[in-house]
Amino acid sequence: MTKSELIARLAEANPHLFQRDVERIVSTIFEEIAAALERGDRVELRGFGAFSVKHRESRVGRNPRTGEAVKVDSKVVPFFKTGKLLREKLNSD
Amino acid sequence: MTDHTVTRAQLSESVYQEVGLSRNESADLVESVLDEMIDALARDEMVKISSFGSFSVRQKGQRVGRNPKTGEEVPILPRRVLVFRPSHVLKNRINAKLGNG
Numbered sequence: 346m347t348k349s350e351l352i353a354r355l356a357e358a359n360p361h362l363f364q365r366d367v368e369r370i371v372s373t374i375f376e377e378i379a380a381a382l383e384r385g386d387r388v389e390l391r392g393f394g395a396f397s398v399k400h401r402e403s404r405v406g407r408n409p410r411t412g413e414a415v416k417v418d419s420k421v422v423p424f425f426k427t428g429k430l431l432r433e434k435l436n437s438d
Numbered sequence: 439m440t441d442h443t444v445t446r447a448q449l450s451e452s453v454y455q456e457v458g459l460s461r462n463e464s465a466d467l468v469e470s471v472l473d474e475m476i477d478a479l480a481r482d483e484m485v486k487i488s489s490f491g492s493f494s495v496r497q498k499g500q501r502v503g504r505n506p507k508t509g510e511e512v513p514i515l516p517r518r519v520l521v522f523r524p525s526h527v528l529k530n531r532i533n534a535k536l537g538n539g
Binding site: 346347348351354355358359362366369370371373374375376377378379381382383384385386387388389390391392393394398420421422423424425427431432434435436437 | 442443444445446448449452453456457459464467468470471472474475476478479480483484485486487488490491493495517518519520522524528529531532533535536
């Protein structure tokens with residue numbers, strides 16, 4: 346399911362809304378999550394999961410083709426932990 | 439770095455501010471978005487949100503685990519796990535702000 350398919354499904358389930366409003370609703374949600382992570386905040390959606398950012402220290406990596414050592418800068422990566430309910434739902438059959 | 443947690447309430451509030459539906463309906467729609475995603479994942483469908491990331495379901499085989507307290511061997515049954523892969527856009531965006539923090 347892509348973002349546009351998600352929008353189409355929601356639009357179908359909510360015929361009283363304009364398609365462009367549904368688009369804005371979906372975009373706003375992901376934009377808010379991204380903005381929170383950008384601030385270093387956590388986003389906790391019970392039953393679904395939690396988004397957070399994790400710090401990775403700089404390290405010496407290796408170019409897998411040449412074997413050459415390269416410095417990898419420290420960075421932050423987005424992280425998602427699946428919520429308990431969703432985890433159970435994926436394994437309910 | 440701040441130490442805040444964003445929840446459904448803030449997402450609903452943003453939708454309310456942005457779209458101009460009632461607060462109740464905004465909250466319902468946030469829930470509907472999550473429900474649609476959950477349903478797709480439960481059908482083993484991948485959910486791809488451009489410039490955000492993708493959620494996919496991976497099948498894990500059975501393996502032998504160990505109770506860390508007793509050392510006892512216990513079988514870990516085959517199960518399905520959710521994997522989130524952030525998009526490059528999201529990774530870059532977060533690093534632009536927090537990268538050197």
